[in-house]
Amino acid sequence: MPKLAANLHFLFQELPFLDRFEAAAASGFRGVECLNPYEAPADAIAERLRRHGLTLALFNLPSGDREKGERGLAALPGREAAFLADLERAFGYARATGGKRLHVLSGLWPAGHDKSEGEAVLVANLRRGADLAAREGLELLIEPINPRDIPGYFLNTPQQAAAILAKVGRANVRLQLDLYHCQIVAGDLATHIRGLLPLIAHVQIAGVPERHEPDRGEVNFIYLLELLDALGYDGWVGCEYRPAAATAAGLGWARRWGIGG
Numbered sequence: 150m151p152k153l154a155a156n157l158h159f160l161f162q163e164l165p166f167l168d169r170f171e172a173a174a175a176s177g178f179r180g181v182e183c184l185n186p187y188e189a190p191a192d193a194i195a196e197r198l199r200r201h202g203l204t205l206a207l208f209n210l211p212s213g214d215r216e217k218g219e220r221g222l223a224a225l226p227g228r229e230a231a232f233l234a235d236l237e238r239a240f241g242y243a244r245a246t247g248g249k250r251l252h253v254l255s256g257l258w259p260a261g262h263d264k265s266e267g268e269a270v271l272v273a274n275l276r277r278g279a280d281l282a283a284r285e286g287l288e289l290l291i292e293p294i295n296p297r298d299i300p301g302y303f304l305n306t307p308q309q310a311a312a313i314l315a316k317v318g319r320a321n322v323r324l325q326l327d328l329y330h331c332q333i334v335a336g337d338l339a340t341h342i343r344g345l346l347p348l349i350a351h352v353q354i355a356g357v358p359e360r361h362e363p364d365r366g367e368v369n370f371i372y373l374l375e376l377l378d379a380l381g382y383d384g385w386v387g388c389e390y391r392p393a394a395a396t397a398a399g400l401g402w403a404r405r406w407g408i409g410g
Contacts, residue, residue: 151374153408154180154206156353156389160396167197174201176400177408182207182387187238191245198246205248206385207290207325207351211235212254221254223278223291224271224303228256236278240285250288250351252325253278255303267303272316279319290350292325295333298360306334307341314348323350327389332357332368339376346380355390362390364402 155178161169167189173181186194186208198205213219222228222235239251253275258267275289282289293310294302304310310324326349328338335341356366363370392399400409
């Protein structure tokens with residue numbers, strides 16, 4: 150049975166951020182994930198998690214200078230010190246909330262520039278970050294993101310991510326496989342799941358192509374979730390989709406797994 154986690158920056162947006170924890174729990178979720186937990190104090194998030202019996206399955210490192218549209222720093226030459234500072238900030242949230250998995254955002258890469266320099270920076274940052282994270286009992290995750298949703302994002306394909314993980318060579322640096330992004334850039338989702346399973350620490354889902362509920366669009370997510378179960382995947386599956394209407398109204402797809410009443 151998949152462990153479904155509500156992404157609180159996609160779902161329940163009709164509510165203030167801290168109120169979304171209660172809404173997620175009331176809908177049957179036992180896990181949540183956050184893109185930007187830093188909009189609230191860490192102790193406030195920890196209190197909501199405790200009150201509603203929730204696990205923080207995943208959260209992102211800070212994305213850099215949001216006013217400039219940055220999408221992370223980990224692959225950007227010259228930003229290594231800022232990356233380490235963001236990592237330490239994320240560690241503070243992990244200590245307070247009990248979150249164990251941190252998504253490391255690679256950042257935007259200039260069009261036409263050779264990615265080899267960015268890959269070297271990303272590998273070095275992940276190695277350094279992994280050693281620091283290991284002292285905290287944490288895992289760092291990297292996620293391929295399709296260039297349609299985030300033009301210029303450095304890391305796009307599962308194959309690129311797997312090659313970087315091999316170069317990093319740290320057991321606590323793993324793959325965050327968003328099947329929405331994977332479908333757009335590569336397709337063949339069941340084969341990717343089977344081949345990448347040893348690397349996967351977290352899965353995310355959304356309907357393709359509109360990124361609405363998983364029962365909308367071209368992907369059979371019931372089949373894929375059953376496949377993950379059959380393969381023995383026991384991690385979280387983050388629901389990172391944009392509800393077509395109110396969040397609760399669209400949860401019927403998850404009722405078979407105890408979500409949505």
